[in-house]
Amino acid sequence: MDGFTRVVEGWGTARAEATKAAFYEFLNHCRITSKESSEAIVLGHHLYDSQIRVIDAVFAGLAIGKHDFKVLKSRQLGISTIVRALMLFWAGIFEVKGALVFHTREALDDARLELLDMLANMDPKYRFPRKQAANATSITLANKSRVGMLAAGVKETKGANALGAGRGLSLVHRSELCSYGNAAGLESMRHSLARVNPNRLFIDESTARGANLWKDIWDEALLDDDCVCVFVGWWSHPDQRAARGSATFEKYSKFPLTDDEKRKIKAVKDLYDYEITLEQLVWIRKEMDVDAAEDESDRKDFSGDPLRIQEQPWVADDAFQMTGAVFFDPAKLTDQMNKWVSKKYQEYTFAAGFDFVDFQCFPAPNRRSVHLKVWEEPVEDSTYIIAADPAYGINEHNDRSAVQVLRAYSDGLDQVAEYAWPLIDAQQLAWVIAALEAWYSGERSEVFRIIELNGPGEATWRELRSLKQKIQYSYFGTQLADRGLQNVQRNVKNYLFARSDGMAPGQSFMWKTSMQLKIAIMERLRDFTNTGVLRLRSMETLEEMRVITREGDSIGADGSHHDDRVLSLAMACRQWDDSVRARLMRSKRTREAEASKRRMSLVDAVKTYNEAQFSRFLAGRSVQRQAEVRAAQIAAWRRR
Numbered sequence: 001m002d003g004f005t006r007v008v009e010g011w012g013t014a015r016a017e018a019t020k021a022a023f024y025e026f027l028n029h030c031r032i033t034s035k036e037s038s039e040a041i042v043l044g045h046h047l048y049d050s051q052i053r054v055i056d057a058v059f060a061g062l063a064i065g066k067h068d069f070k071v072l073k074s075r076q077l078g079i080s081t082i083v084r085a086l087m088l089f090w091a092g093i094f095e096v097k098g099a100l101v102f103h104t105r106e107a108l109d110d111a112r113l114e115l116l117d118m119l120a121n122m123d124p125k126y127r128f129p130r131k132q133a134a135n136a137t138s139i140t141l142a143n144k145s146r147v148g149m150l151a152a153g154v155k156e157t158k159g160a161n162a163l164g165a166g167r168g169l170s171l172v173h174r175s176e177l178c179s180y181g182n183a184a185g186l187e188s189m190r191h192s193l194a195r196v197n198p199n200r201l202f203i204d205e206s207t208a209r210g211a212n213l214w215k216d217i218w219d220e221a222l223l224d225d226d227c228v229c230v231f232v233g234w235w236s237h238p239d240q241r242a243a244r245g246s247a248t249f250e251k252y253s254k255f256p257l258t259d260d261e262k263r264k265i266k267a268v269k270d271l272y273d274y275e276i277t278l279e280q281l282v283w284i285r286k287e288m289d290v291d292a293a294e295d296e297s298d299r300k301d302f303s304g305d306p307l308r309i310q311e312q313p314w315v316a317d318d319a320f321q322m323t324g325a326v327f328f329d330p331a332k333l334t335d336q337m338n339k340w341v342s343k344k345y346q347e348y349t350f351a352a353g354f355d356f357v358d359f360q361c362f363p364a365p366n367r368r369s370v371h372l373k374v375w376e377e378p379v380e381d382s383t384y385i386i387a388a389d390p391a392y393g394i395n396e397h398n399d400r401s402a403v404q405v406l407r408a409y410s411d412g413l414d415q416v417a418e419y420a421w422p423l424i425d426a427q428q429l430a431w432v433i434a435a436l437e438a439w440y441s442g443e444r445s446e447v448f449r450i451i452e453l454n455g456p457g458e459a460t461w462r463e464l465r466s467l468k469q470k471i472q473y474s475y476f477g478t479q480l481a482d483r484g485l486q487n488v489q490r491n492v493k494n495y496l497f498a499r500s501d502g503m504a505p506g507q508s509f510m511w512k513t514s515m516q517l518k519i520a521i522m523e524r525l526r527d528f529t530n531t532g533v534l535r536l537r538s539m540e541t542l543e544e545m546r547v548i549t550r551e552g553d554s555i556g557a558d559g560s561h562h563d564d565r566v567l568s569l570a571m572a573c574r575q576w577d578d579s580v581r582a583r584l585m586r587s588k589r590t591r592e593a594e595a596s597k598r599r600m601s602l603v604d605a606v607k608t609y610n611e612a613q614f615s616r617f618l619a620g621r622s623v624q625r626q627a628e629v630r631a632a633q634i635a636a637w638r639r640r
Contacts, residue, residue, distance in 0.1 A: 016063035026089045031121035050077035050236035061228040070221040071205035074234040075311045079205050080175050087173045091145035092129045094199045098147040098171030103179035105151045112149050152180045170194040177206040177214040208310045208319035215320045231316040241279035252282040255300045264314040287312055327548040332530045340535040348372040352428045359431045375537040376416040383408040384440045385448045387572035388433050392455040401429050402564035406572050409591045410584035415537040426456040430463035437492050450495035450575040453512045495575050521570040522555045528573050541565040
């Protein structure tokens with residue numbers, strides 16, 4: 001053990017392999033009480049494939065300088081136990097200050113007892129620092145390593161907001177993050193983590209259980225070069241298989257492979273280099289559908305409901321299942337992605353000033369500061385719809401303001417630009433809307449505006465009205481004219497709301513979402529998405545649509561996800577359906593008709609250019625001939 005107590009810079013393959021070997025030796029002297037046995041067992045003699053995969057991934061990561069690990073797991077794979085053992089081993093060979101975090105006090109107490117059990121049952125011949133002190137909140141070893149025991153809580157509390165505060169932590173294990181209820185507490189702990197200690201080790205592990213804080217952490221880690229993401233599926237437990245000859249095997253093995261099973265078996269092989277056996281397939285079939293029909297001719301679907309899949313996922317992408325009924329057809333969203341979603345766009349950032357004339361837009365310097373994405377710049381003599389949902393407008397959990405710009409035709413809508421940003425107030429959002437309206441209205445185009453008035457939306461709407469008055473009375477002097485914005489609202493038409501079942505002509509400006517109206521616009525958005533009337537360009541919008549679920553009369557993003565972009569898109573569809581579509585039908589402005597007009601315009605331009613070139617060529621030839629005649633006349637005169 002002495003060879004591992006020194007703190008040295010860096011790791012490398014040799015040191016990582018030596019430390020891994022030392023950990024396996026530690027496991028061979030580590031005894032725990034197993035739920036499957038009445039006696040203590042040696043942990044190193046009963047390792048699951050899932051536990052070995054995690055150990056290998058951790059030390060492979062350390063070898064290349066990675067210290068932050070995220071483990072997404074199925075149920076009952078022994079991951080929490082093996083990580084706790086690793087934490088104890090780490091505290092024994094390095095002098096560290098660490099923390100083990102659990103979602104409840106009960107889980108914390110169980111883990112503390114398991115660690116004390118490991119220490120008490122350690123083989124006396126094995127040289128390992130003994131327990132020096134222990135209480136309900138910490139364990140201290142003889143080498144001065146101290147591991148605190150913390151409960152994060154399943155809901156937001158004042159104490160949880162200070163999770164890890166005042167601690168400098170180089171060793172952290174956070175278990176079952178799917179049940180944590182406090183994002184502020186996790187953020188507080190993040191600022192307590194060591195950043196340069198070469199022996200730092202941070203491991204988060206959890207099952208999925210829907211869209212939650214753990215999914216946000218997992219998604220961010222997938223994009224973080226400093227993190228290692230590890231998935232262990234149900235198939236990595238050696239006992240999760242049905243014995244040949246058993247009644248379960250005979251009942252479930254007779255059905256042919258479904259298309260979904262073929263896909264998943266191939267995915268496990270491709271992603272994790274693991275071959276699913278027939279015995280394992282029978283086991284998971286029973287887990288997914290315990291009431292399989294006895295009729296051999298019956299074509300079974302063993303895909304399972306979302307709650308069962310998230311407990312026993314095959315691959316990482318299957319883990320975070322939505323608990324409500326999926327609202328948008330995944331196949332239709334995939335079709336949208338394959339046909340229309342594009343990564344070719346221009347990125348812009350807005351900078352606010354004292355007033356609208358000080359408002360600036362410039363190319364975004366980096367991905368983190370992108371406010372606006374533009375797939376298609378304005379086309380003159382077109383029709384556009386601009387829909388805005390201010391932060392906390394339709395949904396109090398939405399913390400971003402979203403603006404959608406769609407080009408309208410009589411037969412559909414094309415998404416051409418999208419704004420989404422959390423750090424903007426109601427007044428500044430009005431300026432963003434006005435700037436987009438000015439740009440897309442151009443000289444001859446029409447722009448239709450619809451704004452959610454709930455929450456801060458009314459303040460945004462009032463600022464737009466105030467801006468119109470300032471322009472009307474030349475409040476800005478020549479500043480708007482100097483910037484080409486004097487006609488900023490010239491071609492803009494406001495949405496006029498009228499009840500669908502109303503017999504009277506009563507109308508009101510803009511839009512206020514109620515539960516009934518939200519259902520109506522979301523259902524219509526789904527119709528337009530499925531039929532191809534709507535063409536999506538934004539991958540971010542499509543991803544939001546993937547997590548929209550319906551439970552009874554409630555439609556919205558599952559868990560902690562956002563649906564700002566989706567709701568503003570639904571409002572744009574309502575504007576088109578109510579007041580824009582019919583206008584375009586009368587003038588027969590379909591997608592094809594507009595495209596033909598552009599093609600004809602190009603043909604006419606080329607024709608004009610060619611005619612001009614030909615005319616210049618003929619004129620040039622005429623001048624040349626005249627010069628030749630003149631030269632001949634001069635030559636003839638000189639020969640006289």
